[in-house]
Amino acid sequence: MMREIETLGQLRPDTSGLQLSDVWSVVDSIAESDPRYKVRLITFHSGGDCSEIFRRTHIEGFEVVRHDFSDFWTFDLTRTVSRSNIEGGRRVVSGSFGLFKANSTGIWTAFTSEGPDFFSMALTRFIEECRPQISFVHLTSDQLRQLFERLEAKSGCEVWVRKAVVYSHREEGEIGFKKKPARVLFNFAEREDDYVDKVEYVLQSNGEATLHAFASRDGVSYFFGGRMGYFTDMVLPAFAEEVSQSSELLAGRQRDSESGGLNPLAIVYKRNVFGRPEDNSHLIRALGNLDRSGLAVLHRNPYVHAAFLDFVDGSTFDIFVTGQNRISIIPGYQSSVYSLERLTEQIFKDFHEGKVEEDSQPSYTLSDFLTE
C-alpha cells in the first residue's frame, strides 16, 4: 500500500472514499517534515481506460493488484527480473503507485514516492510494456518553455533553473546548465539549435522558493518540495493540456479502410532546415536510428521519400520532405499515437525540433502547376 494511503488510514480507517486531494494534503505534510521525500510522476497518453488496461493486461514478469478510490486508483506492482547477469539469476522490484486521469482528453498520470529503482525498473517499464495502447508523450523545448511561461503568469512567481540537461541534435554528449532564469535556458537552447531534455527548477517569489520540482520532455516530473498545490493545480494540468493537444492530433491518422483516404501530418519548422543535400542524409540517419523500426529510402535527393515501418505495432508512414521547412508524414492503414509519438520525437531529437500540424487537404489549380 502506498505510504500516503497508510498515513491517511491512520486518521480514518475506511479509506475507500479517499479523494486525490486528500493524498496531495498528505504529500504536502510529509514533504514538509521529510527532506528526503520525493514524489515521482509520469504522464502519458492512453487510448482507453488506463486503470482497466493496467488491471487486465497480463505482462510476463509483472504482477499488479488494483485498489479503487473515489477519483483515483492505486496499484501494488511487483516485477521479477530474470537475467543471467544478475546475482542469483533474478531480482524482485516491488512497490505501489497511484494513478489518476487528467481533465485533458486521453492523458493520465502515475505517481509514486517509492525510490528511483521502483520508478524506472518497475513502474515506467510496466507502462512501457502496455504499448501501443499506452504511449509516452513528449514535449518540445518550445512547449516546455510555454509551460514555464504559463506557470510564471499564473503563479506570479519566476521559474529559476537549478540544473538542466540540453542536447545537441547532432553531437553526442549533454550540456549542463545551472542556476539561471528559465527564459535564459530556453533562449540559449534556441540560439545554439539544441533541445532541452530535463529541467530541475524552483518557483521563486521574492527570493523564496515556493516549489522545487523537475520536468523532462518525456513526461516525467518530480516533486521535491514546496507547496504541492502549485504542482497539482498549475504544473500538472498545464502539462496535461499541452500533451493532450499533441496526442489528439496524432490519434486516428490511419488511412480510411473504406475509402483509402489519407490523413497526413506535417512537421513545420520556423526556419529552413533542408537547404543542403546533407540535411536530407541527416534526416534519413535520424529515422534509421530508431530502435524496432525499419526504413526504406525510395528517393534520397533532392527530395526525400522514405517508407517507415514500426515493428512494435506495424504502423507505417510515408515520409516526404516537401519544402525547405516542411516534412510530410502520411500514415498507412495502421497508425498509432504511440508510433507517431516515437517517430516525431526521434525527428525532434536527432534532426530538428519542429511543430506537428495537420497537413491541410490539398487543393490546387492550373496556376499552381504553371507558376515559376
Place this chain on the structure above:
Amino acid sequence: MTPGSDSDCVDDLKRAFSVYDQTVDVVSCWQSYFTWAYKDHLTFFDRYPEVPQADLTPDFTVLLGNYGLVGEVKRSFPREDLPFDRTLEQIQHYDAPMSIKSNSDGSRVVPETQDIMLLLFSPSDSYAIARRIRERIEDGRLSVQNNLVLVEAFFENTEPRSRYVFRKVHTDNRPFRDSLLPKELRLEEVLGLHKESIKVYPEHFKDFKVKEVFCNDNPPPLYTAVYLWTKVFFTLLDKEQIATWRKGNPRRSVPLLVEIPSLTAQINSAFVRGGSVRTSWISDALEFLRVCDLAMKESPGKFTVQYHNLSSHSYADSAREGGSDVTQATEEYVDTLARRYCEGLTKEVVPPPPATTTGPHQTRLPVE
C-alpha cells in the same frame, strides 16, 4: 567473395529501382496535374491502361470528354537506327483508334480525337530524337495517324523547392489537337503557343504516389520486395506473432506462408485500390526474396517468407532503463535487400550464361 561486395550488382539493382521510382513519380505528376487542374473536365485518368486486343500497356491514358491522350514515358532512345526504329514501332502501336477507360468500372470509349504524348525523361538529346522522328515521318518510314507529341521531362533542383518539369519540344514536333478543351486548359495553348512548362512539386504528387505505388511497367523485383516488406507482410501476421515481436527481439524471424494469387488479389483490393498489380510482379518479388534467403518456395505459387526487421541496429530493451539510440551508418531496406540478393546470387549455382548475354548477372538481374 565478400558478402555484398559485388558493387556492380548492387548498383545495377539500385539503379533499376531508382529508374522505376522516377517513372512512378512522372506518372503521379500527370495524374496530379490532370486531377487538380482539369477537375471539371477530366473524365478518367487510367494509371494502368491495357488494350487487350492489341496487348498494349502505355504508361497512362487520360480521357477529357472527347479528347484522349496516351502517355508513354521513355528514359532513353537507342542511338543506332535499327533499335531506334524498333522503339518507334512500339509507339506506333498506340496509333490505332484506342478505346480508353472512361471510369473505374472499366467502361471504355474511343475518343473523337486522340494524341500520343511521348515523355522523354531526362534525355540529353530530345531535340535530336524529335528530328530523327520527323525525318522518318517525312520519308515514310514512320506513319502516325494520331499525333505523336514529344514532351521533355526532367527533375529540376531549384531553390527553394525541387520539382519535375515538363516542356514541349519546340522543333520538329506536332501540336496537341486538344481544341475541344477550354482554351486555357489546352496543352497546345500552354505548352505549345505560350511555351510554358508544367511544374509539379513533390507536395503535388505525393498523395498519388503513396496511394498508387506502382506504374504500368513491370517493376524491378527489388521495388516490389521493398513494398511487400514495408507495407504488406506485417499486416498478414496474427496477433500472437505481433505480440511476440513487441516484447522480444524484432529481428527474430516469423514464418509467413503466402500464396501468390491471393496475395496479389489482396494488394489490389486493400492496398493499391483498383490497382493492376500483376501476379508476375509478386511472383518475381518472392523469387527475389528467395535468392535473398528470406523466402522459401514451398510449391508452385506458394512461398514461406522469413519475416523480420532487416535493420541490424541493436534495439533498446527500454530507453528508460539505460538503453540508448544507436548511432551508426543508416541501414535501409533498398540497400539491404539489394546486397542480400547479390550475396545470394553468389551462393546459387548459376548456369552458364547463354552466348548472347554480356554480363554475369544478366540472366538473373531484374530488367526494367
